[in-house]
Amino acid sequence: MSRLQIIFKDYQDKISLVLCVVISFFLIFNNDSDVIKKSKVNSLNTFSFLYAPFNWLDNQLFLTKKLEVLSSENLKLNLENQVLKVHENENIRYREFLNFKKRDNFSFIGADVISKGVSSNMSSIMINRGIKDGIQINDPVLTSRGVIGKITSISTNSAEVQLISDVNFRLSVKIVPDDVEGILRWIGDNNCEIVELKKISDIKIGDVVLTSNLSIYFPPNLPIGEVIGIFEKSDSSNKVVRMKLYSDLSTINQLFVVQKGSNL
Amino acid sequence: MSFYLKTFPLAVILQLIFSELLTFNGYQANIMLLFVILSSMPLENNTSQSTINGFLVGLFSDFVLFSGVYLGVSSLVFSICGFWASKVSHNFAFRNFDLYWIAFVHLGIAVYSLFRYDYFFFNDFFLFLSNYFFVTYFTCFVGFLLIRIFSLKEVILNA
Numbered sequence A: 001m002s003r004l005q006i007i008f009k010d011y012q013d014k015i016s017l018v019l020c021v022v023i024s025f026f027l028i029f030n031n032d033s034d035v036i037k038k039s040k041v042n043s044l045n046t047f048s049f050l051y052a053p054f055n056w057l058d059n060q061l062f063l064t065k066k067l068e069v070l071s072s073e074n075l076k077l078n079l080e081n082q083v084l085k086v087h088e089n090e091n092i093r094y095r096e097f098l099n100f101k102k103r104d105n106f107s108f109i110g111a112d113v114i115s116k117g118v119s120s121n122m123s124s125i126m127i128n129r130g131i132k133d134g135i136q137i138n139d140p141v142l143t144s145r146g147v148i149g150k151i152t153s154i155s156t157n158s159a160e161v162q163l164i165s166d167v168n169f170r171l172s173v174k175i176v177p178d179d180v181e182g183i184l185r186w187i188g189d190n191n192c193e194i195v196e197l198k199k200i201s202d203i204k205i206g207d208v209v210l211t212s213n214l215s216i217y218f219p220p221n222l223p224i225g226e227v228i229g230i231f232e233k234s235d236s237s238n239k240v241v242r243m244k245l246y247s248d249l250s251t252i253n254q255l256f257v258v259q260k261g262s263n264l
Numbered sequence B: 001m002s003f004y005l006k007t008f009p010l011a012v013i014l015q016l017i018f019s020e021l022l023t024f025n026g027y028q029a030n031i032m033l034l035f036v037i038l039s040s041m042p043l044e045n046n047t048s049q050s051t052i053n054g055f056l057v058g059l060f061s062d063f064v065l066f067s068g069v070y071l072g073v074s075s076l077v078f079s080i081c082g083f084w085a086s087k088v089s090h091n092f093a094f095r096n097f098d099l100y101w102i103a104f105v106h107l108g109i110a111v112y113s114l115f116r117y118d119y120f121f122f123n124d125f126f127l128f129l130s131n132y133f134f135v136t137y138f139t140c141f142v143g144f145l146l147i148r149i150f151s152l153k154e155v156i157l158n159a
Helices: A003-010 A012-029 A034-050 A052-061 A063-097 B002-020 B031-040 B047-065 B073-085 B090-095 B097-116 B118-123 B125-149 B152-157
Strands: A108-115 A124-127 A140-142 A147-154 A159-163 A171-176 A180-188 A191-198 A208-211 A223-232 A238-245 A254-258
Touching (some): A012 B073, A034 A052, A034 A108, A034 A124, A171 A191, A180 A238, A180 B125, B002 B031, B002 B047, B031 B047, B031 B125, B047 B073, B073 B097, B090 B097, B097 B118, B118 B125
Antiparallel strands (some): A140 A147, A140 A254, A147 A159, A180 A191, A208 A223
């Protein structure tokens, strides 16, 4: 037996660990390469059948509860809609008076979640819509209540959605009625923090958070959540606002993708 | 090795159940990590086998089960846990079974969190810790229940 073989036998355990660690780090540092991105989306796409029975069961278990919530929401929205219709007509009339550019309507593509991913808490999900449905990378994604993320990678029949709960997700937002602009980041559960807000800005608990006009990918005025806390740091000239998302991240099943060009 | 192969499909199904139906505040128990730790214990004299198994299970998890986490993180965590979990002697594991796997769950999720919550680690250490402890104790709680319900201690130590 050669010396090399003896050394290999003696240190077999450690060599295998070092090899596995080196390969793992190689993969981690090459996550942005197109080959890895594509192979990941394709493998998730191929094995999405694994999730199908669990998604079906999930839908069945919570169907009655969902129906109840949707019915009450529908009633509430119908009432709100009546009031908003009057305001809309008034608004259109004023915009015509002042020669403002006409706004387009949004166009949505409905999608089902096919995989929520097995990570210690959700940061991205797979949906059953892809290139053939006209979806593109960076398209905004919403639930019926508000913004929830954006498309990060895409294959023919499926797409990956980066959720707001991803720690790397940032979104330019504004707090109405005062239109104060800031940057949103997730902090845990269904809560987010908005930073870079001017200290002199007038923000109250219950104010609504919408997408701002500054975002490249998100059209303005999409609902996100509402303010639940305001903090001022003595050593900073900025305010920090804590907000609750309208969408519940733990019960996502149906989503809507805003198609590019619909309002951008 | 046969124990590893037999329990792998079960672990995948359990992980899918926990990720799709039994999340808590969006957090999920890491059953695959539990699986790698527990099924590496019978491989006491075959550490390299256990390390490679951990690596392959991690790669499978990253490619097929995971979404949104860096590809390679699970293979890194699972190979380290597979390596150390198979290093301990049968007697030690017999006497300190619970302490043993709980310690490895802490170790595995700590490495995991460093990649998963890297932003919090550098900017908001308290949030990093709260996320880490939440995932760890949820996984430990689920692991504790599974071990008691299916008498996994006897099954593993006799495998």
